[in-house]
Amino acid sequence: MRIGVIKRIEFEGGRFLQANLHLPFLYPAVFRLGKNRSDAPNSPDYLLYLLPPHPKKGEKEVSHQCGALWIKTGEKGENYMSGYVQSPLFIGGRLQLAVFKNKSDGDWLYDVCLIEPKKEGGKQ
Numbered sequence: 624m625r626i627g628v629i630k631r632i633e634f635e636g637g638r639f640l641q642a643n644l645h646l647p648f649l650y651p652a653v654f655r656l657g658k659n660r661s662d663a664p665n666s667p668d669y670l671l672y673l674l675p676p677h678p679k680k681g682e683k684e685v686s687h688q689c690g691a692l693w694i695k696t697g698e699k700g701e702n703y704m705s706g707y708v709q710s711p712l713f714i715g716g717r718l719q720l721a722v723f724k725n726k727s728d729g730d731w732l733y734d735v736c737l738i739e740p741k742k743e744g745g746k747q
Contacts, residue, residue: 667691
């Protein structure tokens with residue numbers, strides 16, 4: 624199930640990646656993606672930071688790291704991202720995500736899909 628998009632935001636001082644997600648049963652949320660600078664094995668490629676819904680003018684923008692994405696290669700050789708958003712509001716504390724390049728739109732637009740949790744016994 625598609626729950627949002629990741630797009631590149633460009634402005635005078637530079638650019639960044641932003642995820643707009645409509646998480647189940649919650650208000651839409653905006654995340655900024657930060658490139659992970661860790662060299663540790665199996666560390667994520669991107670960290671997700673939740674942005675406040677209504678920042679006050681002049682206040683320093685406070686964000687909280689609450690997820691991560693790893694770049695992976697599929698069976699057909701296409702890159703995609705896999706990861707999670709964590710919150711105590713979700714069963715098990717996190718939602719699993721898959722992120723795929725949107726083939727119909729511009730250079731930097733990705734679809735974010737929710738990966739349904741597997742039910743006990745492996746059946747859905």
